[in-house]
Amino acid sequence: MTPPSMRLTIREVLRTARKRIEPVSESAGLDVHILLGKVLGVERAYLLANPSHVLTEDQRHRFEALVERCAAGEPLPYILGRWAFYDREFIVTPAVLIPRPETELLLEQALVFVKSNPAATAIDIGTGSGALAVTLAVHCPAARVYAVDISPAALAVARCNAAENAVMERITFLEGDLLAPLLDNAVQGDVILANLPYIASDDLPGLTVTRYEPRLALDGGADGLDLMRRLLAQLPGVLRPGGLALLEIGADQGAAASELAQTALPQATVRVIQDYAGLDRIVAIQSP
Numbered sequence: 001m002t003p004p005s006m007r008l009t010i011r012e013v014l015r016t017a018r019k020r021i022e023p024v025s026e027s028a029g030l031d032v033h034i035l036l037g038k039v040l041g042v043e044r045a046y047l048l049a050n051p052s053h054v055l056t057e058d059q060r061h062r063f064e065a066l067v068e069r070c071a072a073g074e075p076l077p078y079i080l081g082r083w084a085f086y087d088r089e090f091i092v093t094p095a096v097l098i099p100r101p102e103t104e105l106l107l108e109q110a111l112v113f114v115k116s117n118p119a120a121t122a123i124d125i126g127t128g129s130g131a132l133a134v135t136l137a138v139h140c141p142a143a144r145v146y147a148v149d150i151s152p153a154a155l156a157v158a159r160c161n162a163a164e165n166a167v168m169e170r171i172t173f174l175e176g177d178l179l180a181p182l183l184d185n186a187v188q189g190d191v192i193l194a195n196l197p198y199i200a201s202d203d204l205p206g207l208t209v210t211r212y213e214p215r216l217a218l219d220g221g222a223d224g225l226d227l228m229r230r231l232l233a234q235l236p237g238v239l240r241p242g243g244l245a246l247l248e249i250g251a252d253q254g255a256a257a258s259e260l261a262q263t264a265l266p267q268a269t270v271r272v273i274q275d276y277a278g279l280d281r282i283v284a285i286q287s288p
Helices: 010-021 030-042 044-049 057-071 076-080 099-116 133-138 152-164 182-183 201-206 226-237 254-262
Strands: 082-085 089-093 122-124 144-150 171-175 189-194 239-248 269-274 282-286
Touching: 010 030, 010 057, 030 057, 030 076, 044 133, 044 144, 044 239, 057 076, 076 082, 076 133, 089 133, 089 152, 089 239, 099 133, 099 189, 099 239, 099 269, 122 133, 133 144, 133 152, 133 171, 144 152, 144 182, 152 171, 171 182, 226 239, 254 269
Parallel strands: 122 144, 122 189, 144 171, 189 239
Antiparallel strands: 082 089, 239 282, 269 282
């Protein structure tokens, strides 16, 4: 830690902080700018333009506290309490999975469908922070949106994000396991999005993500596809004729997941959509 009597500049504290978190971050330079920007309430451009600005003792202490959390491995989104997804920012807490850029492809596919069917009913299964449901509701004001999660704490975060984006009245939040609450309420959907846990249980102990993010949102069972199997079994009772289900998968699960989908819905058209890196990312199931 820095002696309290020292007066340090933006340049100096950033240099020290970067060295502190380099062992745990591949983007240490950007991360420390984001953290200091949060403390000072400024954009990164200000930090770059004012490297000789001297921090107050309080600012320095607050910044060093955030850096220590980062150095300990705590994910930056949880430290900030917010994270960007698609074209907006969302509240995130350790109760929800941190939104990933690869999941934006799931949203993009759903937006294409809904914009061709403006009054569609869209259902987000395992909504977590609500990033998918809220963004879809913002971009498709005529759509009816349902957001489902088994975790009450996750639903509380999703509701906050819906309220912050002024779409609370157009999203129905349901607590329950996969499609069960929809079946219980006789709700059917035109497009169903699901970013379910798809990491194999035996792989979880070796992943740093499990130190902070909820295991409930990560553990996909023995082969990572347990929740998909259960959802596929429920799907015929919820997906309307002509509807589309979009299920995010792991990069090595395309063949197995598409086979499961085709077996569960023999009349459906099933295809695997790859992400921009050329990796399997989504199983798309088009109902006849």
